[in-house]
Amino acid sequence: MPAPLRLQGICASAGYAEGPLFDLDRPSAVYASQASAAEEKVALAAAIGKAVSRLTAMVDAADGDAADILEFHIAMLEDAALSAPAFASIGSGLPADLAWRQALDAEIAGYEASDQDYFRARAADLRDIRDQVLRALTDDGGSAVAAGAILYGDDIAPTRFLETDWSAGGGIALKAGSAASHVAMLARARGVPMVVGLGEPAKTAEGFVLLDAEHGTIALAPSPTEIEAFRLSSSSFAARQGKAQAFLAKPAATRAGTAVRVQVNIAYPSDVDGIDVSTCDGVGLMRTEFLFGKTLPDEETQYHAYRKVLEWAGEKPVTIRTVDAGGDKPVPGFTVAETNPFLGLRGIRLSLARLDIFRIQIRALLRAAIHGNLKVMFPMIATPDEYERAAALFAEEQAALAARGVAHKMPPLGIMVEVPSVAIAPEAFDGVAFFSIGSNDLTQYVMAAARDNAAVAHLNSVRHPAVLRLIGSVAAFGQENGVPVSLCGDAGGDPASIPALIEAGLRDLSVAPAQLAMAKAAIAEVPV
Numbered sequence: 001m002p003a004p005l006r007l008q009g010i011c012a013s014a015g016y017a018e019g020p021l022f023d024l025d026r027p028s029a030v031y032a033s034q035a036s037a038a039e040e041k042v043a044l045a046a047a048i049g050k051a052v053s054r055l056t057a058m059v060d061a062a063d064g065d066a067a068d069i070l071e072f073h074i075a076m077l078e079d080a081a082l083s084a085p086a087f088a089s090i091g092s093g094l095p096a097d098l099a100w101r102q103a104l105d106a107e108i109a110g111y112e113a114s115d116q117d118y119f120r121a122r123a124a125d126l127r128d129i130r131d132q133v134l135r136a137l138t139d140d141g142g143s144a145v146a147a148g149a150i151l152y153g154d155d156i157a158p159t160r161f162l163e164t165d166w167s168a169g170g171g172i173a174l175k176a177g178s179a180a181s182h183v184a185m186l187a188r189a190r191g192v193p194m195v196v197g198l199g200e201p202a203k204t205a206e207g208f209v210l211l212d213a214e215h216g217t218i219a220l221a222p223s224p225t226e227i228e229a230f231r232l233s234s235s236s237f238a239a240r241q242g243k244a245q246a247f248l249a250k251p252a253a254t255r256a257g258t259a260v261r262v263q264v265n266i267a268y269p270s271d272v273d274g275i276d277v278s279t280c281d282g283v284g285l286m287r288t289e290f291l292f293g294k295t296l297p298d299e300e301t302q303y304h305a306y307r308k309v310l311e312w313a314g315e316k317p318v319t320i321r322t323v324d325a326g327g328d329k330p331v332p333g334f335t336v337a338e339t340n341p342f343l344g345l346r347g348i349r350l351s352l353a354r355l356d357i358f359r360i361q362i363r364a365l366l367r368a369a370i371h372g373n374l375k376v377m378f379p380m381i382a383t384p385d386e387y388e389r390a391a392a393l394f395a396e397e398q399a400a401l402a403a404r405g406v407a408h409k410m411p412p413l414g415i416m417v418e419v420p421s422v423a424i425a426p427e428a429f430d431g432v433a434f435f436s437i438g439s440n441d442l443t444q445y446v447m448a449a450a451r452d453n454a455a456v457a458h459l460n461s462v463r464h465p466a467v468l469r470l471i472g473s474v475a476a477f478g479q480e481n482g483v484p485v486s487l488c489g490d491a492g493g494d495p496a497s498i499p500a501l502i503e504a505g506l507r508d509l510s511v512a513p514a515q516l517a518m519a520k521a522a523i524a525e526v527p528v
């Protein structure tokens with residue numbers, strides 16, 4: 001009997017799963033070489049075509065984000081620039097599989113070397129495309145995962161996630177990976193337990209394992225006592241989730257009857273398709289940087305994206321944040337390479353440095369504002385001057401639209417409270433319509449602990465007294481001065497943090513849609 005071993009990582013999607021471990025990094029089937037370079041080229045072209053057909057079939061069965069990701073993969077596979085180096089290598093004598101692998105590995109290495117989480121996350125997309133074609137070349141469907149298995153490896157491809165049948169349970173445990181990846185987003189949306197950043201185990205991981213993605217651990221070769229304790233935690237989690245569903249339809253309130261507004265955080269406009277608007281109090285944060293993909297979105301694309309969300313929300317407020325590119329969310333053609341991107345040209349700093357891009361977003365927001373109850377906020381504000389310059393740009397663009405006779409409306413303008421300078425001295429921000437606390441960044445900056453680094457995850461806690469004291473003082477300042485204060489960081493949806501946030505004086509939280517029910521249920525337990 002192998003000795004038990006527990007690995008600690010970062011929770012990317014809460015939940016529990018137990019089952020056989022499936023090694024994502026196992027070697028794939030062997031490719032049978034062709035007789036000539038011409039035949040090798042035909043084989044590679046056919047495999048790319050086969051991979052595209054498989055992906056197209058998956059798009060038809062997918063929705064929202066999943067379909068977007070698959071379409072992104074199809075577009076990459078159909079891009080001749082990606083396959084050209086492989087075809088050239090076949091011309092110089094390499095077999096199709098090796099040529100394709102080498103070409104894609106070179107591309108992937110570039111992304112992996114990045115010190116920015118976003119690019120490392122995109123390397124997973126490229127690995128996925130590489131393996132799709134290799135599987136097509138070897139006719140290895142590759143989806144022989146036992147029902148309920150825990151998929152374990154360095155990282156996981158989005159298509160592997162999408163082709164896995166999660167109806168029988170199962171989960172994901174990654175040695176590397178990122179809670180900011182496409183797969184993590186999909187896992188949260190589908191409720192598939194997922195842990196990242198587990199590191200290299202001291203011994204081979206195999207056999208029956210327990211994945212506790214509420215606390216971010218995986219137990220290898222668990223003892224009967226461990227299994228029993230795990231099952232207790234798992235059924236308590238399931239019971240809490242089941243009970244929480246009853247809270248979804250009702251407005252949130254504490255045990256003493258104090259009303260708490262609960263809004264949702266979204267990234268893509270399509271996120272709202274799966275949310276019943278009556279279950280939330282609006283959109284507390286729309287992260288627009290996800291619209292800024294391979295190409296920068298033009299004014300019309302942005303206008304339609306914002307309008308879709310505003311029309312979905314009806315009279316309920318929709319707080320759209322201007323682009324927060326940089327940090328862990330770089331955007332090609334916009335952000336700059338930096339040694340320490342979390343402390344660099346990020347959020348409003350970058351927008352104010354690239355007015356050509358910022359003005360397009362401002363116009364799209366002003367035009368979309370006529371379609372609902374829009375509020376706009378600026379990310380990473382550190383000084384009043386940044387807010388004033390951004391607000392002045394809104395006024396300038398408004399005047400220009402008015403002069404051209406274009407329909408528009410000026411929304412209330414607020415700021416994120418995620419840089420400690422704002423949380424410490426909020427009184428400096430005269431005229432700001434509202435504050436929204438970004439607890440993810442506020443915590444990492446107060447604790448000097450990167451939000452995407454498993455090694456310092458223990459320090460990255462919103463419940464540290466220093467962070468809570470700052471949150472409490474911003475809430476008190478808002479109340480004394482009639483400035484609304486909400487919180488849109490991930491802590492707002494964490495049942496373990498909710499009591500402390502309410503205790504700190506917050507009455508307005510914005511959470512991931514999948515956390516809505518659990519957040520409302522946790523609020524109902526708070527005594528105040």
Ligand code: PEP
Pocket residue numbers: 285287324418437438439440441442488489490
């Ligand atoms: C935050 O920092 O808490 C926040 C909501 O913004 P983001 O996670 O997008 O940086």
Ligand code: MG
Pocket residue numbers: 379418438440441
């Ligand atoms: Mg932030």
